[in-house]
Amino acid sequence: MITPNKNYANLKDSYLFARIAQKVAAYQDAHPGVHLLRMGIGDVSLPLCPAVIDALHEAVNDQATKERFEGYQPECGTPFLRHAIAAHYRARGVDVADDEVFVSSGASDELGDILDLFDRSSSALVIEPAYPAYVDANVIAGRTIVHLPSGRENGFLPEPTEDALADLLYICSPNNPTGAVFGRDQLQRWVDFANEHGSLILFDAAYEAFIEDDEVPHSIMELPGARTCAIEICSLSKTAGFTGTRLGYTVVPKELEREGMSFNSMWVRNRTTKTNGVSYIIQRGAAAVFTPEGQRQIQENLRYYKDNARILMEALDAAGIWYCGGKNAPYLWLKCPDGVDSWEFFDYLLQQKQIVGTPGSGFGSCGEGYFRFSTFGSREDTKEAASRLAQLRG
Numbered sequence: 001m002i003t004p005n006k007n008y009a010n011l012k013d014s015y016l017f018a019r020i021a022q023k024v025a026a027y028q029d030a031h032p033g034v035h036l037l038r039m040g041i042g043d044v045s046l047p048l049c050p051a052v053i054d055a056l057h058e059a060v061n062d063q064a065t066k067e068r069f070e071g072y073q074p075e076c077g078t079p080f081l082r083h084a085i086a087a088h089y090r091a092r093g094v095d096v097a098d099d100e101v102f103v104s105s106g107a108s109d110e111l112g113d114i115l116d117l118f119d120r121s122s123s124a125l126v127i128e129p130a131y132p133a134y135v136d137a138n139v140i141a142g143r144t145i146v147h148l149p150s151g152r153e154n155g156f157l158p159e160p161t162e163d164a165l166a167d168l169l170y171i172c173s174p175n176n177p178t179g180a181v182f183g184r185d186q187l188q189r190w191v192d193f194a195n196e197h198g199s200l201i202l203f204d205a206a207y208e209a210f211i212e213d214d215e216v217p218h219s220i221m222e223l224p225g226a227r228t229c230a231i232e233i234c235s236l237s238k239t240a241g242f243t244g245t246r247l248g249y250t251v252v253p254k255e256l257e258r259e260g261m262s263f264n265s266m267w268v269r270n271r272t273t274k275t276n277g278v279s280y281i282i283q284r285g286a287a288a289v290f291t292p293e294g295q296r297q298i299q300e301n302l303r304y305y306k307d308n309a310r311i312l313m314e315a316l317d318a319a320g321i322w323y324c325g326g327k328n329a330p331y332l333w334l335k336c337p338d339g340v341d342s343w344e345f346f347d348y349l350l351q352q353k354q355i356v357g358t359p360g361s362g363f364g365s366c367g368e369g370y371f372r373f374s375t376f377g378s379r380e381d382t383k384e385a386a387s388r389l390a391q392l393r394g
Contacts, residue, residue, distance in 0.1 A: 007142045014132065016362030020346070027350055036350075037385040039312075039373045040358040044241045046304060048285070049297035052240065055288035059281040073277035076268060077103025077249070081283045084290040085249050094221045100251055102267060103278050103286075107206045107235035107248040112137045114202065114231065114250065116270050117263055118168060125166035127158060129177055129333075129363035129370070131204070134170045143168075149366045152335065155324055156180040160193035169194055171220070172204035174211065177363045177372040178333040179325015181216050187223060194229035198258070201230040206248075209239040209302055211328045219251075227253035231263065238330060238376075240289045240298045247278060247286045305330055308375040308382040315386035319393055332373045333360070337392055345371050353388045 024036065048056075062068035076082070082101045089096035104110040115137060123144040126134045138145050146166045150156040156178040158164075171190060173182040182190070194201050203220040211218050220226045232251040236242035256263045288294045309326040316323050316334055323334035336345040342359035349355040358374075360367030375382070 005140065007140050010139050011136055014136075016132075016359070020356070020358070023346070023350060024356055034354060037353075037355045037381045037388075038377055039382070039385050040356050041374050041376050043243050044238060044301075044305075044376050045378055046241055046301045048241050048245065049289075049294065049301060051288045051291060051294040051297050052285045056281060056285040059284035062284075063281065070280035073280050073283065075271045075275050075277045077101065077278065078280070078283050081287045084287045088290050089219065089221065089251075092218065092222075094219050096221060096251055097254070100253055100264060102250045102252060102271060103283060104248045104250060105278055106237065106242075106246045107204065107233050108133065110233050110248055110250050111202070111204065113270070113274070114233065114267075115141055116274075117266055118200075122167035124168040124170065125164055125199075126170050127172075128365070129156070129360060129367035130170070131172060131176050132363065135364075138168075147364070150178075150180075151366060152322065152324075156333065157182055157186060159186070160190050164193070165197060165199075167199055169199050169201045170204070171201055172206070173217075174207040174325075174329035175331075176207065177331055177358065177360065177367065178370075179329035179331035180333070181211065181213075181325075181328045183215050184217055184223070187217055187220060188225075191220065191223050191225045191229060195225050199229065200256075200258075201226075203230050203232045205232055205234040207238055207329055207331075208234065209298070210306065210330050212306075213328050216328055221251060221253070227255045229256070231256065236286055236289060239302075240286075240294075241301060242286070245282055245285060247282050304379070305375045308377065308379065311382050311386045312373055312375065312389070315390040318390040321389075321392060326375070330375045332375070334371050334373070336360075336369050336371055339369070342368055342371055353385075355385050355388060 062070060081103055082098045085101045086096045086098045111133060120142055123146055124138040125146045125148055127148045127150055135145060148158055148164050150158045157180050190201065201220065205219060208218040217223060220230045220232055235248040252264045252267050254262065254264045289298060309330065312332055313326040321334050321337055323332050326332045336342055342361045346357065346359045349357060358372040360370030360372060
């Protein structure tokens, strides 16, 4: 008789977005025709840039001819895309070899799959508030999870301490949900800590394209010592609007070893065992992102979202509400006014301002009393939401 993975019984109900949907549906039923300003959206709202669309069309045409038809792709990624991504790193002065880049169907998939590399006895550190999948993936694997709280007192950017000792260290910068960003010196302390204790950092760089400050690393691989203690996972979802197209990439340095085993070699073996590669068509579209014209075009879209952030930041400043994020990040993390809890504030915004955001308590206990706004909505809705938020008082 088969035995199920009983760790699934230890998962908490993922009710955050379901509860939001229920409350929004109930409001719309009671107020038909009212337009809601959705500032909690985690999806992009602008289409793929023309360079990507052209590359996708050309790749589809390739599949229509015997001479150019492509079938199975290399499991670790096509050479042309691995080279384009590695060259993008090298243009920033970051030494990454083509065969240290692994192409995936998205950062979310990779964040779960990468855990295959580590024994289940390995503990995992999660800085909270946190993207819920970090916790859930390790619960499913039956790992011990160390929760490191962060808060307003440290700008949601905690320093490594002995309380942070774990085998795997999750770091997301720019952060979802808080929008907080580790500066170079701050992140270096985590790299040094990991090397000192033999830990391994899983660095989620999904939002690196929003960084504008020179003192904020786009990649953990920029830092001395990172190649012996870190794996970087990135995505084109927010960078280039690939949320529905799906493509990400992971950097596994060849120097990264434990007990004589190379994680780069192990990941090659994992991918060649568990995947048949990402679609040729999608990889052609992704390669266009890294061309000069593709980079110019995606920067136009990123500027749109960054301007949305500026509009929301000005509104919160006018209201005297504390927040972090917005600069170098597509999320704003604000303190709920008047000491209300995050679900009370959600109800107030929905009922009185017709604004939908995300209650901070959905990202762990450290998120209670805070609220997340996204900058991925339309310009019109963002401006209207900002005008209503500016009327609040912190």
